[in-house]
Amino acid sequence: MRFLPPTASTGAESVDSLYYFLVALTFLFTGGIFLSVTYFAIRYRRRDPRECPRPVHGSALLESAWIAIPFVIVMFIFGWGAKVYYDLSVPPTDALQLYVIGKQWMWKAQHPDGQREINELHVPLGRPVRIVMTSQDVIHSFYIPAFRVKRDVVPGSYTTMWFTPTKVGRFHLFCAEYCGTEHSGMIGWVTVMEPTDFERWLSGAGAEGSMAATGEKLFQRLGCAGCHRSDAPGRCPPMTGVFGSSVVLANGQTVIADEQYVRESILNPKAKIVAGYQPVMPSYQGQVSEDQLLSLIAYIRSLAAPGTTEAGTAVQPQAAPPAPQPRRSRVSEGPTTITQPERRQRK
Ligand code: HEC
Numbered sequence: 001m002r003f004l005p006p007t008a009s010t011g012a013e014s015v016d017s018l019y020y021f022l023v024a025l026t027f028l029f030t031g032g033i034f035l036s037v038t039y040f041a042i043r044y045r046r047r048d049p050r051e052c053p054r055p056v057h058g059s060a061l062l063e064s065a066w067i068a069i070p071f072v073i074v075m076f077i078f079g080w081g082a083k084v085y086y087d088l089s090v091p092p093t094d095a096l097q098l099y100v101i102g103k104q105w106m107w108k109a110q111h112p113d114g115q116r117e118i119n120e121l122h123v124p125l126g127r128p129v130r131i132v133m134t135s136q137d138v139i140h141s142f143y144i145p146a147f148r149v150k151r152d153v154v155p156g157s158y159t160t161m162w163f164t165p166t167k168v169g170r171f172h173l174f175c176a177e178y179c180g181t182e183h184s185g186m187i188g189w190v191t192v193m194e195p196t197d198f199e200r201w202l203s204g205a206g207a208e209g210s211m212a213a214t215g216e217k218l219f220q221r222l223g224c225a226g227c228h229r230s231d232a233p234g235r236c237p238p239m240t241g242v243f244g245s246s247v248v249l250a251n252g253q254t255v256i257a258d259e260q261y262v263r264e265s266i267l268n269p270k271a272k273i274v275a276g277y278q279p280v281m282p283s284y285q286g287q288v289s290e291d292q293l294l295s296l297i298a299y300i301r302s303l304a305a306p307g308t309t310e311a312g313t314a315v316q317p318q319a320a321p322p323a324p325q326p327r328r329s330r331v332s333e334g335p336t337t338i339t340q341p342e343r344r345q346r347k
């Protein structure tokens with residue numbers, strides 16, 4: 001019988017080390033307490049019915065020791081655990097970007113080049129993979145025990161996870177959040193392949209155009225392109241260089257333009273107004289599916305300035321960026337760097 005599921009990612013290795021340390025520590029203390037109790041029970045047993053032990057009035061040294069030693073141990077565990085957690089939360093910048101949508105009762109995955117899979121996920125060995133996830137109906141939870149990763153998949157919002165597979169093979173994939181009658185059937189397989197096999201698989205998987213290309217077509221069809229024109233940036237912000245940049249809002253706040261921000265800009269444009277623009281963008285709530293939203297995001301992501309996407313991108317920029325827009329400022333410069341055309345517009 002196996003004690004743990006297979007260990008098949010870098011994160012799984014660090015989670016396991018911490019876990020084994022905790023188990024060993026527990027055994028150490030359990031054993032120590034067990035032996036002491038036995039020893040004291042024998043050593044200090046009552047030998048005479050009239051025996052009256054000497055009263056004990058405490059020991060500052062002993063009490064400090066049993067406060068200080070557990071404190072040091074617990075802080076060590078905290079530090080180690082925080083490191084593992086932090087590493088598991090922040091994907092490396094060169095991660096391969098994948099998209100997953102959960103729905104009752106299946107997992108739909110999509111690769112940037114457009115390949116789609118259901119209840120299957122093919123990934124290359126040794127390369128960090130970042131997954132952006134959302135749900136079409138209720139809350140699900142994406143769980144790959146062999147990689148020690150599990151994250152809720154929530155309707156109306158994006159969650160992310162990442163891992164670097166370290167073993168070739170097939171590993172179980174579960175939904176770990178009860179989501180209706182066929183929840184137990186919402187399972188599948190992650191297939192880790194050698195990079196060359198993975199490339200071959202990608203080219204054989206039959207994609208109808210990359211996600212970014214699909215997104216670009218949608219951008220035309222939904223009328224986004226009519227407003228967001230790179231040649232006439234006066235009334236609407238152009239989409240080049242938006243993704244991954246920090247955007248200054250009309251209320252003076254600064255936000256990073258990540259997937260969640262772009263999603264909100266499309267579904268609820270009034271929630272965050274870009275500084276210097278009027279809130280004229282219509283909401284597309286109910287008009288775009290989760291799939292289409294992800295394609296639009298992939299397209300806008302493909303227009304990001306190189307090196308600015310927080311998790312890198314497998315999508316090559318489709319259009320050459322036009323002249324740099326002076327409007328965007330970096331966080332360090334603060335919201336005060338507002339350029340001329342904007343001031344004019346604000347009046
Ligand atoms: C009627 C014109 C209009 C249409 C149509 C329109 N937008 Fe916008 N959009 C705007 C304006 C104006 C802003 C800036 C003000 C704001 O934040 O709402 C904006 C802001 C945005 C932002 C935030 C940009 C930034 O610089 O931070 C994104 C992303 C965006 N739009 C995407 C889209 C997408 C995708 C579509 C099509 C589904 C679309 N827009 C359709 C006018 C439009």
Ligand SMILES: [Cu+2]
Pocket residue numbers: 102105139140141175176177178179183186
């Ligand atoms: Cu589910």
